[in-house]
Amino acid sequence: MNALWLLVIGVLMYLAGWFFYSKFVASKILKLNDEFKTPAHEFKDNIDYVPTNKFVLWGHHFTTVAGAAPIVGPAIAVQWGWLPAFLWVVFGTVFFAGIHDMSALWASVRNQGKSIGTICQRYIGSKVGQLFMIVIFLVLLMVNAAFGVIIAQESVRYPTTIIPAWGAIAIALVMGQAIYKFKMNLALVTVIAVTALYALVPLGVAVPVSLPESFMGLDSFRQWIVILFIYCGIASILPVWMLLQPRDYVNGIQLFVGLALLYVSVVIVSPTVVAPSLIPAIKEPGGWSIIVPILFVTVACGAISGFHGIVSSGTTSKQVDKESDVRFVGYLGAVGEGSLSLATIIACVAGVGLLASGGDLNPSSWASLYKGGAVNFANGGGAIMSEGIGLPFGVSQTLLSLMLILFAATTMDSGIRLQRYIIQEWGEIYKIPALRGKGIATIVAVALSFFLAINGVGAGGKNEVAIWPLFGATNQLLASLTLLTVSVILIKSKRLGGSLVTLIPMSFVLTMSFWAALVKLGDYFKAQNWLLFGINIVVIAVTVMVVLSALSTIAQILREQKNEAHS
Incomplete structure (x- = not known):
């Protein structure tokens, strides 16, 4: 099968979703x-609340929600065959992620x-909302930990990305000053910034940067983790216009150039396409249990992701200039991420075939090339770009691995x-003055x-992301709870029929993610991984309580509306 068909079908579905469904x-x-x-x-302060051009805001939102997940998830999921991952990414983006x-x-x-947690308190109940905030906090905790490990892995694996990846920070700082302080033309600043970023790529290839194998008892992998979290702590307290917003915007532009x-x-x-549509074991009786429910939490971002709801209601909503921009920023943000996941699938199931035998491979040969993870995106995509537009393989590979690092960093x-x-909200709620300030709250985070x-992600001292399945399950549970909260708002606004666009995807995602969480609970118990086991228990318990409370609230709203109609 020609991979071009996957590209055409996927893009047409995304266009139909944007022009019609959204x-x-x-x-x-x-x-x-x-x-x-x-x-x-209403609350403009030029720090967190900043009316923003919808194109700039889309760039910030998209690159924040994208991160490494739409690359890592599909790159892992194709181990079960390209067909399930492709269908979930395409249909999930159009009918699930975009609406979410x-x-x-x-x-x-x-x-x-x-935040969506505070909104849950308002519409479902104060105690339930506080429980919801725990799930949100745990998702953020896992996102930051998992992406920190992924960036550190890529930094060690591809030292050619270091100069352009860290140079992007300087470019973003200058860009923020140019746009907001000097009021320079956005198009001109964009061209200069993107050109500068890509100019650093060949420099990075020529001058790869590696950390010492050991420093103060830390290997190079852990050194990168320390550096990353120090940077993220500093970046998180700067005004959004100074670094976060321009960095995300220029990253969004370079993503679409790369795509x-x-x-x-x-x-x-x-x-x-040299990978099988389904691995042989899936075709056997009972074989689908390998995919269901694990596929739907392995591919989170790129199909639907609860983290998007946190970003939408955390930083993005404070920067929306006009309400009509919600569609452009929200839905197209999801489509952009789905496009990245689609590219990842093609790179992994077709691109890696170009690395040997000129692409003339059968599925069994593909299995020997498939490495399992994001490395396939850089290698397979690099091979396609090298063959297609003539870029040296090393440059193409660096471009794609740079894309992964920059996205993961903006998410962190x-x-x-x-x-x-x-x-800080908890500091206000529970009257803990020390937690109300930015400094202490940032240090705690x-x-x-x-x-x-350091302790929960690298399993057995290895640099693999052992937490990924739990992150996926928790992330999808959060997505279902966000859709449930929106459904309550719509029902309370007497839009019961309209709430089906959120209730239907909510029901499916809730079922799959809760099922997967139970599966992983057993896995962590057998492995005696008590840290992840404990986190999983908390997530499951809180989810049950929030869902039951939300269903009770919906029933009460419907009774009140029925009585009002009869009075």
Whole structure:
């Protein structure tokens, strides 16, 4: 099979979702209205609340939610065959992720830019909302830990990415000053920033940077983790316009440049899909139990992700200029991530075939090339770009691994900032003055994430992401709880029919993720991994309580509306 078919079908589905489905939901169900005064204008402080051009905000939102997950998840999931991963990424993006992101952003904009946990408190109950905040905090904890490990792995594996990856920080700082202080033209600043970023790529290839094999008892992998968390702590307390926003925006531009180069290369090369559509074991009786439910939590970002709801209601909602921008930023953010996941699948199931025998491989040969993880994206995608547009393989590989590092880093920036918000909220709720300030709250967020990265992610002292399945299950449970909260808002607003666009995906995701969480609970118990076992227990218990409370609230709302109609 030609991989070009995967590209064409996927892109056509994304376009249909944007032009038709998202437009219907935005106008008929969410009823976006530009007359509504957004929190960015109501609470404008030029630190967190900043009215922002929708293109810049889309760049910030998209690169924040994307991270490494839409690459890592699909790259792992294709081990079961390309077909299940492809279907989940395409249909999940159109009918699940886009609606989740857009509706969560809308709900927050309509509620003074509050977090989805606080919104849950308002519409479902104070105690339930506080429990919801625990799930959100644990997801952020796992995101920061897992992505810190992934960046450290990539930094050790690809030292050619170090100069452009860290150079992007300087570029973003200059870009923020140019846009907000000197009021320079956005298009001009964009061209200069992206050009500067790509100019650093060949420099990085020529001058690879590696840390010492050992320093103060830490290997190079752990040295990178320390450096990353120090950086993220500093970045999380800077005003969003100074680093976070311009960095995310330029990363969004470079992603689409990278995706365009990769997609054009796929069209030129038309590589053969050398992976099986389903692995042989799946075709046997009972074999689907290998995929269901684990596939649906392995591919989280790129199909649907609870982390998106945190970002939508955490930083993005505070920067929306007009309410109609919610559709552009929210839905297209999900489509951008789905496009990255689609490219990852093609790189992993077709691109790696170009690394040997000119792509003339059968599925059994592919199995010997498949390495399992993000390395396939850089290698397979690099091979396609090298063959298609003539870039040296080393440069193509560096471009794609740089994309992974920059996305994961921007997610960590926002993740630590969002953790800090929650800790400060807890300081207010439980009257702990020390936690109300940015400094102490940031230190606590960094310390907890760093602890989990060192002790809970690297299993057995190895640099693999052992926490990934638990992150996926918890992340998807959070997505279902976010959709459930939005559904309560819609039902309370007398849009019972409209709530089906959130209730249907919520029911599916809740079932799959809860099932997967129970499966992983057994796995962690057998492995005696008590840290992850304990986190999983908390997530399962809180999810049950939130769902039961939400269902009780919905029943009460419907009874009140029925009595009102009869009175």
